[in-house]
Amino acid sequence: MSGITTFTMIKPDAFKAGFTGSILNHIISNGFEIKALRLARMHKVDAEAFYAVHKDRPFFNGLVEFMTSGPIVAAILEKENAVEDYRKLIGATNPTDATEGTIRKMYASSIQNNAVHGSDSDENAQIEANFFFSRFDRI
Numbered sequence: 001m002s003g004i005t006t007f008t009m010i011k012p013d014a015f016k017a018g019f020t021g022s023i024l025n026h027i028i029s030n031g032f033e034i035k036a037l038r039l040a041r042m043h044k045v046d047a048e049a050f051y052a053v054h055k056d057r058p059f060f061n062g063l064v065e066f067m068t069s070g071p072i073v074a075a076i077l078e079k080e081n082a083v084e085d086y087r088k089l090i091g092a093t094n095p096t097d098a099t100e101g102t103i104r105k106m107y108a109s110s111i112q113n114n115a116v117h118g119s120d121s122d123e124n125a126q127i128e129a130n131f132f133f134s135r136f137d138r139i
Contacts, residue, residue, distance in 0.1 A: 004081075005076055007118075007125045008118050009073065010024075011113070015071050016070050024073075026089075027089070031085075032077040035077065036132075036137045039073055047063070047064040047068050048064055051064065074132040076138060087120065104116065
């Protein structure tokens with residue numbers, strides 16, 4: 001079983017489309033508590049640092065450009081088995097492959113414009129949460 005916290009970001013495409021409230025409501029209605037929430041705009045250096053694990057991948061520059069194209073909403077979520085349960089809730093990276101009722105099936109338009117980010121491990125959830133939030137930002 002994984003830990004009790006995970007990290008998510010509502011990406012620029014979903015924010016621009018006005019889906020933030022609906023996505024947050026979907027998260028809450030599936031048993032997650034929001035422990036920290038921030039509206040921000042990532043600068044190039046921030047996006048490059050956050051996605052550094054992908055720096056040698058062919059999609060890296062496009063990902064950085066996309067993530068700096070508009071505001072994002074970052075959040076720390078809490079629930080038992082948080083990482084695994086949230087990954088199920090968001091669905092497959094490609095929204096056409098995502099299960100009905102998942103966030104990406106409902107709000108994403110493509111593999112790149114996939115509405116939300118979700119941590120893939122307990123370790124990465126902590127790293128990603130610490131990237132956006134100090135201990136003073138968390139309830």
